[in-house]
Amino acid sequence: MYNKGTIIPGLILFVLFVTFPVWFNGFTTAGDLPKPELPPGGEKQCVMPAEYMRANHMQLLNEWRDNVLRDGNREILEIDGKKYSKGLQTACMQCHSRKEKFCDSCHTYAAVKPYCWDCHLTPKETASKEAIH
Amino acid sequence: MDKQRRKFLKIAGASVVAGIGAPAVIRLTSNSALASEHGTAAEHEEAPAAGHGQASGHAEEAPQGVRLGMVIDLRRMNENPELLDGAVAACIAAHNIPEFPAEKIKQEVKWIWKAPFESVFTDHSVHHAAGKIKNFPAVALCNHCDDPPCVRACPTQATFRNKLNGIVAMDFHRCIGCRFCMAACPYGARSFNWQDPRPYVKKYNKDFPTRMRGVVEKCNFCGERLALGLEPACVESCKGTGAMTFGDLNDPNSEVRKVLDKEFTIQRKPTLGTKPSVFYIV
Numbered sequence: 001m002y003n004k005g006t007i008i009p010g011l012i013l014f015v016l017f018v019t020f021p022v023w024f025n026g027f028t029t030a031g032d033l034p035k036p037e038l039p040p041g042g043e044k045q046c047v048m049p050a051e052y053m054r055a056n057h058m059q060l061l062n063e064w065r066d067n068v069l070r071d072g073n074r075e076i077l078e079i080d081g082k083k084y085s086k087g088l089q090t091a092c093m094q095c096h097s098r099k100e101k102f103c104d105s106c107h108t109y110a111a112v113k114p115y116c117w118d119c120h121l122t123p124k125e126t127a128s129k130e131a132i133h
Numbered sequence: 134m135d136k137q138r139r140k141f142l143k144i145a146g147a148s149v150v151a152g153i154g155a156p157a158v159i160r161l162t163s164n165s166a167l168a169s170e171h172g173t174a175a176e177h178e179e180a181p182a183a184g185h186g187q188a189s190g191h192a193e194e195a196p197q198g199v200r201l202g203m204v205i206d207l208r209r210m211n212e213n214p215e216l217l218d219g220a221v222a223a224c225i226a227a228h229n230i231p232e233f234p235a236e237k238i239k240q241e242v243k244w245i246w247k248a249p250f251e252s253v254f255t256d257h258s259v260h261h262a263a264g265k266i267k268n269f270p271a272v273a274l275c276n277h278c279d280d281p282p283c284v285r286a287c288p289t290q291a292t293f294r295n296k297l298n299g300i301v302a303m304d305f306h307r308c309i310g311c312r313f314c315m316a317a318c319p320y321g322a323r324s325f326n327w328q329d330p331r332p333y334v335k336k337y338n339k340d341f342p343t344r345m346r347g348v349v350e351k352c353n354f355c356g357e358r359l360a361l362g363l364e365p366a367c368v369e370s371c372k373g374t375g376a377m378t379f380g381d382l383n384d385p386n387s388e389v390r391k392v393l394d395k396e397f398t399i400q401r402k403p404t405l406g407t408k409p410s411v412f413y414i415v
Binding site (some may be wrong): 003005065069070072087090111118119120121123125126128129 | 297337360362
């Protein structure tokens with residue numbers, strides 16, 4: 001092989017460069033999967049199994065939104081004896097009371113910016129201006 | 134075939150006349166047929182109505198389903214001005230409505246508000262009006278019209294009439310802030326969020342969202358409270374005084390209907406034909 005001394009180090013550098021994202025994430029914390037905080041109150045039961053919620057919570061929220069606002073179907077869901085009234089603030093936030101530790105952990109990781117919080121209040125925000133009820 | 138110009142022109146002329154005339158002839162004959170059918174049908178319908186002594190100039194469609202409405206007794210409100218203030222405050226607290234200082238009054242957001250009689254009832258003359266009308270404020274809110282002009286104007290169907298209960302509802306998620314509905318509403322019942330309302334919300338209700346900049350909002354007849362079996366916040370704050378009565382206008386046994394049957398009531402701008410669901414006793 002001609003120019004062995006240049007080609008082999010060159011190939012090694014090339015491979016290292018191309019696989020940079022893989023080994024960089026392996027050596028640093030950038031690739032760590034997010035760990036959303038489980039409900040601080042210790043609730044184990046959600047409206048749907050965790051796998052379903054992980055994949056489809058956004059569809060479920062849209063469905064609830066259309067049920068409540070558009071179809072006037074505000075029925076209270078009862079799942080395993082616990083009552084949930086369809087709504088981000090009235091159901092989800094009751095257990096997952098820390099949006100910053102729960103919602104944001106994955107949304108930040110996946111770089112998605114849902115606009116729920118433009119209008120909907122997090123428990124932290126509610127507490128900032130003495131809640132009524 | 135003998136193609137003479139003279140013959141061709143004759144046939145062409147006749148065809149043109151037939152082509153233009155035929156639709157007119159068909160329309161005329163079908164119309165007269167329809168008209169005669171209508172005539173007999175109308176006669177048949179009118180006969181029993183006249184028999185009951187209910188002959189009315191214009192027939193109104195028979196009401197169907199639930200149509201929520203409200204009667205506001207301005208006499209009671211005038212006797213006790215705190216009732217009105219309480220109702221407005223209850224609404225603000227229930228719906229996270231921002232309260233802007235005087236210098237930002239143009240950005241005001243209001244669902245139920247106080248206004249002088251002459252600006253609420255622009256159809257009514259206040260010339261030589263009684264003192265109770267001149268000196269006391271009236272109250273205004275969304276009329277939840279049966280035929281709401283705002284719904285027609287909305288290009289995204291963000292505002293719509295809920296068929297289950299007649300509430301003219303809003304889906305803030307869909308509102309694009311074009312403000313066509315504000316131009317369409319003859320009652321000024323809609324407000325636009327010119328800025329983020331949150332800094333001006335004094336207290337948060339944790340069960341209701343705020344709005345964001347660029348969204349139109351208005352009274353929702355407390356749809357979220359009705360679902361829980363509660364009365365609207367304003368009605369609840371006047372509980373026991375009879376100043377505000379809420380219920381189904383189509384149910385002859387409902388509380389509102391009892392008040393409506395007993396008292397003389399007026400509506401805001403009834404001549405526009407929007408059929409408001411909010412009635413006033415003056």
